[in-house]
Each structure stands twice: as structure tokens, then as C-alpha cells.
Amino acid sequence: MCEYCWEKIAKADDTEFLDSLALNYAERAVLEELYKQGENRIIEILELQGKALHDAIQELSEELLIDIGELGKVLVSVQNGDLFTVEFEQAVYDAFTPLYHLAGESELSALSNDKTWSTKNKAASRFAKNLQKLVPDMNGTSKDTMTRAFQKAIKEGKTPSERALLVRGISAAAAKGDAGPFNMERSITISRTMSTAAANGGKVEGWKQSEVVTGKKWRSSKGDRTRKSHKKANGQVRALDEPFEVGKSKLMFPGDPSGRAEEIIRCRCTMQSVLK
Template sequence: MCKECWERIAKADDTEFLDSLELTHAERTVLEDLYKQGENRIVEILELQGKALHDAILDLNEELLIDIGELGKVIQSVQSSDLFTVQFEQAVYDSFTPLFHLAGESELTVLNTDKTWSTKNKAASRFAKNLQKLVPDMNGTSADVMTRAFQKAIKEGKTPSERALLVREISAAAAKGDAGPFNMERAITVSRTMSTAAANGGKMEGWKQSEVVIGKKWRSSKGDRTRKTHRKANGQVQPLNKPFEVGKGKLMFPGDPSGRAEEIIRCRCTMQSVME
């Protein structure tokens, strides 16, 4: 799918998600800016990863280019590089922790004016660490995608030279963002996942600090792309300190980074507070 198509889909998702948060105009403007900054940072890192992988592929001779074991080592070396791991973790912290604070402070301010939100609260630190734990999984996904693409090229090539050429072509396309895991689609997926987690995680912490909210109610996003498990969870009510039961897993809030990947990736759901 073209870059412009993914951007249109992402914009529609963002509008629906932001509408569900019921933010003031000022809060929404800040949140939109933070989300876009996060997306742009993820795009930059993915582009650098794609280029680094392609450069490493170009350094291989023909014999190594058709050895999936050697290609796997190259992929793993690039993906597990401290440089990219640290960059990803820092981008996640810088871009999405502020969303957590914004959502939490917004809820607390409305619910209990006697309480003051602290940007140094322990919950925010725990959340940031949980969010950063998703980075190895993101890198692992990129590695799996590239490995399968290289395996297909090696299988389809009729001669060693043709196989090597196909591997180089796949690597070049991935580096440009035309195909593979380093494109706009991937950046949108990562950003949507992170922003959902940050907004809902912040909301729940704001509810906890307010001391007037006793529970939470799952609100699934509308549309055909909403998971069946999330539609089934719609309307589910749980005490504030208990997880929602979603599919085969348990989530403290929509997008909970400690949850199963199949239940949090690109999630657009949110939740409502339940008062005494």
C-alpha cells in the first residue's frame, strides 16, 4: 500500500482515537503534536536500520549472500546493535511518556482539583520501562520479515548469481522503504501501539490518583478492523486494580504493554471511568 494511503488510514485512526479521549482543544493539539513527533522519530530510526542492513548485505560475497544462515547473522547483528536499541528506547521514552503525563494530568484535574499531578511519579517510570520492553519484540519482527523475504529469494533464484541478485534487490527495496519492515506502515504501527498504551495508561493513573474512581469500562473502537476479542470486551467493567479479560490475555488497560502482542498492536480502544 502506498505511503499516502497509510497516512490517510492513520489520520482516520487518530481522529477516532482522539475523539474517544474527550480532550479539550488545547490538550488534543498537544497530544497530536507529540504523537506526530513520535511517528517521525520512529521513521528516522527505521530508515537508518534499513540502510545499515543494506550496507551490510552489499559487503557480502555471492557465496554468503545465498547462505540464509549468514544472512540471519547479519540481520541479527544490525537489529541487536546497541546503537539502534538505545535509539529506539530513547525515542519511545521521549515521545510517548509525555502522552502518559498529559492523559493522566487531564483526568486528575477534572476529577479532583485538590490533587496535583507529578511528572516524577513512580507509575510513569514503571510505564516507561514496560513500554521500552517492547523494543526487542519490534526488532525481532523486523528480523523475521527480512529472513522470510531472503528465504523466498534464495528459493526462487535459478542460479547462485540470480539468487544473490534477488537478495540484494530485496535489501535495496527494504532500505528505501518500498517493502519490508522499515517503511511508513511499520512506523505507523509502532506509533499507534505506543500512543494507545500511553494515553490509556496515563488515564488510569490519573483515575488512581483522584481517589474517586473505583472501576473502568472497556470501550472498543468502531469499524471492521476492530479485533473480535476487543469487540467482545466492549462494555466489560473491572475494578481499577484488576485487569480486563481480553481474548486469552489480561490487560490493565487497552494497549497495556505487558499484554500479548496480538491484543495490543495497533489497538485503538479506550476506556471510561466508573465512579462510586
């Protein structure tokens, strides 16, 4: 699918999700900007990762370029670098923690005029750590994608030189975002997943701090892209400290980072509060 198409889908998803939050015009404008900043930061990090990998591949000899074991070592070596660990985790924190706080604060202010949202609460710290735990899984997906692409190139090449050339081509395409795990589609997937988790996580904490919300109700997103397990979860009501049963996962909220990948990736679901 074209880059423009993915951007349109992401915009539609964001609009649907933002409609579910108790936001005034100014808050919504800020949240939309935070969504965009988060997406841009993920795009930037993935571009840097792709370039770092391509630079490492370029330094290999023709003999090593057609050895999948050696290519795997390069992937692991690059992933152990700062771009694949420290900087990615920091980017996730910087980009999506503000979403958590704004969503939580807006829900709290809508429910209670005499309570003040705390940006230093323990729940926010726990959430940030859980969100950052998704980074190793993302890097693992990148490694698997590139390994399969390299294996295919080596298998298709007729001579050692042709195989090496194909491997370099795969690396170059990935670095440009034309193919592989560093493209626009994946950037949007990661950003969408993180945004949903941050906003829904903030909502739950805002409800807790209000002390007038006793429970939460799962609201499935509409459309053909909604997973069957999420449609089945629609209408589930749970206490604030109890998880929803969604497929094989127990989720505290839609997009919960502790859930299985198949239940949180690009989730568009949200929740309603249940009052006393």
C-alpha cells in the same frame, strides 16, 4: 496499500481516540502534535535500521549473500547494535512518555482541582519500562520478515549471481522503505500501538491519583476492523487495579504493553471511568 491511505487511516484512528479523552482545545492540539512527533521518530529509527542492514549486506561477498545462515548472522549482528536496542528504546521513551503524562494530567485535572500530577511518579517509570520491553519483539519481527524475504530470493534465483543480486535487491528495497519491515505501514503500526498504550496508561494513572474513580469500563472502537475479542470485551467493568479479560490476555488498559501482540497491535479501544 498506498502511503497516503495509511496516513489517512492513522489520522482517523487518532481522531477517534482523542475524542475519548477529557481534553480542552489546547491540550488536544498538544496531544495531536505529540502523536505526530512519535510517528516521525519511529519512521526515522526504522529508516536508520534499514540503512544499517543494507550497508552490512553490501559488504558481503557473493558467496555469503546466498548463504541464509550467514545472512542470519548479519541480521543478528546489526540487531545487537545501538540502533536496534539502545536508540530504539530511547526513541520509544522520548516519543511516548509525554503522551502518558499529558493524558494522565488532563484526566486528573478534569476530576480534581486540588490535586497536582507528578511527572516523577513510580507508575510512569514502570510504564516506560514496560513500553520499552516491546522493542525486542519488534526487532524479532523485523528479523523474521527479512529472513523470509532472503530465503525466497535465494530459492527463486537460478544462478549464484542471480540469487546474490536478488538478495541485494531485497535489502535495497527494505532500506528505502519500499518493502519489508521498515516501511510506512509498519511505522504507523508501531506508532499507533505505542500511542494507545501511552494515552490509556496515563488515563488510568490520572484516575488513580484523583481518588474519586473506583473503576474502569472498556469501550471498544467501532467499525469492521475491531477485533472480535475487543468487541466482546466492550462494557467490561473492572476495578482500577484489576485487568480486563480480552481474548487470552489480561490487560490493565487497551494497548497494555504486557498483553499478547494479537490483542494490542493497532488497538483503537479506550475506557470510561467509573466514579464513586
